[in-house]
Amino acid sequence: MSIARRLSVAAALALALVPRPAAAQQFTVEQVLAAPFPSALVAAPTGARIAWVQNAEGVRNIWVAEGPRFTARQLTSYTADDGQDLGDLTWTPDGHAIVYVRGGGPNRQGEIPNPTSDPQGATQELWIVPFATGGPLRLAEGNAPAVSPRGDVIAFLRRGEAWAIMRQDSTQPKKLFTIRGRASQLRFSPDGAMLAFVSARSDHSFVGLYDFGLGGLRYLDPTVDRDGSPTWSPDGRRLAFLRTPNERDRLPFFAQREAEPWSIHVVDLTTGDARTAFRAERGRGSAFRGVVAESQLLWTDGDWLVFPWERTGWTNLYAVSARGGAARPVAAGAFEVEHVALSPDRRTIVYASNAGDIDRRHVSRITVRDWDVQPVTSGAGIEWSPVVTGDNRAIAFLASDARTPAHAAIRVGDETRRPLAPETLPRDFPVRHLLEPQAVTFRAADGIEVRGQLFAPRTARAGERRPAVLFFHGGSRRQMLLGWHYIGYYHHAYALNQYLASRGYVVLSVNYRSGTGYGLEFREALQYGAEGASEFRDVLAAADFLKTRPDVDPARIGLWGGSYGGYLTALGLARASDTFRAGVDLHGVHDWNVVIENFAPDYDKTVRPELARVAFQSSPLADVATWRSPVLVIHGDDDRNVPFSETVDLVEALRGQGVEVEQLIFPDEVHGFLLHRNWVAAYRAAAAFLD
Numbered sequence: 001m002s003i004a005r006r007l008s009v010a011a012a013l014a015l016a017l018v019p020r021p022a023a024a025q026q027f028t029v030e031q032v033l034a035a036p037f038p039s040a041l042v043a044a045p046t047g048a049r050i051a052w053v054q055n056a057e058g059v060r061n062i063w064v065a066e067g068p069r070f071t072a073r074q075l076t077s078y079t080a081d082d083g084q085d086l087g088d089l090t091w092t093p094d095g096h097a098i099v100y101v102r103g104g105g106p107n108r109q110g111e112i113p114n115p116t117s118d119p120q121g122a123t124q125e126l127w128i129v130p131f132a133t134g135g136p137l138r139l140a141e142g143n144a145p146a147v148s149p150r151g152d153v154i155a156f157l158r159r160g161e162a163w164a165i166m167r168q169d170s171t172q173p174k175k176l177f178t179i180r181g182r183a184s185q186l187r188f189s190p191d192g193a194m195l196a197f198v199s200a201r202s203d204h205s206f207v208g209l210y211d212f213g214l215g216g217l218r219y220l221d222p223t224v225d226r227d228g229s230p231t232w233s234p235d236g237r238r239l240a241f242l243r244t245p246n247e248r249d250r251l252p253f254f255a256q257r258e259a260e261p262w263s264i265h266v267v268d269l270t271t272g273d274a275r276t277a278f279r280a281e282r283g284r285g286s287a288f289r290g291v292v293a294e295s296q297l298l299w300t301d302g303d304w305l306v307f308p309w310e311r312t313g314w315t316n317l318y319a320v321s322a323r324g325g326a327a328r329p330v331a332a333g334a335f336e337v338e339h340v341a342l343s344p345d346r347r348t349i350v351y352a353s354n355a356g357d358i359d360r361r362h363v364s365r366i367t368v369r370d371w372d373v374q375p376v377t378s379g380a381g382i383e384w385s386p387v388v389t390g391d392n393r394a395i396a397f398l399a400s401d402a403r404t405p406a407h408a409a410i411r412v413g414d415e416t417r418r419p420l421a422p423e424t425l426p427r428d429f430p431v432r433h434l435l436e437p438q439a440v441t442f443r444a445a446d447g448i449e450v451r452g453q454l455f456a457p458r459t460a461r462a463g464e465r466r467p468a469v470l471f472f473h474g475g476s477r478r479q480m481l482l483g484w485h486y487i488g489y490y491h492h493a494y495a496l497n498q499y500l501a502s503r504g505y506v507v508l509s510v511n512y513r514s515g516t517g518y519g520l521e522f523r524e525a526l527q528y529g530a531e532g533a534s535e536f537r538d539v540l541a542a543a544d545f546l547k548t549r550p551d552v553d554p555a556r557i558g559l560w561g562g563s564y565g566g567y568l569t570a571l572g573l574a575r576a577s578d579t580f581r582a583g584v585d586l587h588g589v590h591d592w593n594v595v596i597e598n599f600a601p602d603y604d605k606t607v608r609p610e611l612a613r614v615a616f617q618s619s620p621l622a623d624v625a626t627w628r629s630p631v632l633v634i635h636g637d638d639d640r641n642v643p644f645s646e647t648v649d650l651v652e653a654l655r656g657q658g659v660e661v662e663q664l665i666f667p668d669e670v671h672g673f674l675l676h677r678n679w680v681a682a683y684r685a686a687a688a689f690l691d
Helices: 003-017 488-502 536-547 564-575 592-599 609-617 620-626 645-655 676-690
Strands: 037-043 049-056 059-066 086-091 097-102 125-130 137-141 143-147 153-158 161-166 182-188 194-201 204-211 217-219 226-232 238-244 263-268 274-279 298-300 304-309 316-321 328-331 337-342 348-353 362-367 372-375 382-388 394-400 407-412 438-443 449-455 466-472 506-511 552-562 583-586 631-636 661-666
Touching: 037 086, 037 382, 037 394, 037 407, 037 488, 049 086, 049 407, 059 086, 059 097, 059 407, 086 143, 097 143, 125 153, 137 153, 137 161, 143 182, 153 182, 161 182, 182 226, 194 226, 204 238, 226 298, 263 304, 274 304, 274 316, 298 337, 304 337, 316 337, 328 348, 328 362, 337 382, 348 382, 348 394, 362 382, 362 394, 438 536, 449 488, 449 536, 466 488, 466 536, 466 564, 488 506, 488 552, 488 676, 506 536, 536 552, 536 564, 552 564, 552 676, 564 583, 564 620, 564 631, 583 676, 592 609, 592 645, 609 620, 620 645, 631 645, 631 676, 645 661, 661 676
Parallel strands: 204 226, 466 506, 466 552, 552 583, 583 631, 631 661
Antiparallel strands: 037 049, 049 059, 086 097, 097 125, 125 137, 143 153, 153 161, 182 194, 194 204, 204 217, 226 238, 238 263, 263 274, 298 304, 304 316, 316 328, 337 348, 348 362, 362 372, 382 394, 394 407, 438 449, 449 506
């Protein structure tokens, strides 16, 4: 039976088989996925203008607002769910226009995502749009734009090479220089005369400097290590960067609690002298862990370098003099700093963290002058991606809560925060029907404490036992929260969990070990992933937790997840089909050796036979012989994260032993689906299959 026909039958049967809440509480997958999702929030370097991308059911557009009233308006006018991403928003220095990129990046074969299977193919292009009036103008093929502080040059990347557009004439874009390796992280000097960049060369990387006037090229203090995050001093006379020692034996999906310590270096561009401003200590924090920021180094007023460091086992912020010395904590405690930005005048730092509210995010600000830390947001909401406006009078951020989906918001001075563009939320969005998930904790067999969010249907009657579903996020470096998520992929996942709960399921979203939000030891869990699959203990502990609840039918527990969550879904079905009746596996990992090679192309399992053996034994395919429960597999065949062959091989193995397998395959779609209609199709299929 075809997937479409089988699911239509299943949907009809579900009406009779699944306990249903009252009709007034019903909503559709389409309705709960209809909220626009904001991202890429940026502030103009001067004035009071902000911009962000809003994805409304797959139609992506740039929105803007300007102080003092900050009335939001749509700036571009794209109209189709065409899978063409928008991002890399970059203001011109005068705040009069925005340069942006339309289209996704290439895979290793150089192919641009084309999820609509357009016969003409797809491109990734730079565009510029004025803030006031006028439509977008195409500039060139490329990505990652950097606009000169003088506004006369737009540098960008094209297939790993540095190009530029000179805005004062009508000449075509030109390649700036030819180098070995691939260029990235383009950074103009404050006067616009020079361009810093990173040249990645397989097992090492250099920080380079291009002089526009002389046409010269040089590399700063080159070594065998990996240099990156070039950051200019305010006067343009020095350049700081991070240095991470290369370690060939390090592979992804293996715990790394320590490493050869990383360091911060500062080069005097007049003399060429290089000095080590900071070196991490051995032990905790010796392996660099970054934050979400334009650069991992913030060169602030007062000649300070602010950076993330995990010295205490938590990702906090520290400051060190650019001339060297002892580092001081400036945002420290038992919490994780995640999104960080520096104000245009370099005197204020804003960041989002889970300080005092471990399963949410809130915004704080640091005054560089005295390192005073003050909260900007608090309460039962979730806030992230803060930026300070160019006039330093407002802080914009993205926000959500348990019922209200992600949206842009603003706080002007000491005024009460308010949402931007609230009118874009569809009128039939089911805000009042959504649940507020409960924070729960339970322990795995080895004593590890695991946290999760429980969605318990409102309509359960006393003594009634409901079907239940476990959800596992991807990553695994992720953390699900007590509300709508700040990443689009998991914003969607939260929507499906709400939908399943509305259908009568008890849903438990599990923040298993190797995820973020709970410190270094939890994230770098021993024997996690390819080194032993220790997260499987958390899968079993979550099932045991559900079985103890009086509202759960222990004979009807399923599970679902995507990517790393698909891995744990498949592992649960392979190792515990007696516990899990069915599962939905979205682009999951099934053989670690294949996925490790995808992220580390030099990996050769024949050179490390014991490591490869453990990696395979940690994979679902190693236990496929005991897999009996039915599964729905969903995958796009242009997946750049988890090779499509992972699903091909799993289906072949399950067919060989008669396991019921349903498929939903999206030709030319990538890992995080670019087409909104594919998210709708995937989640409708998942719900119907579980029913």
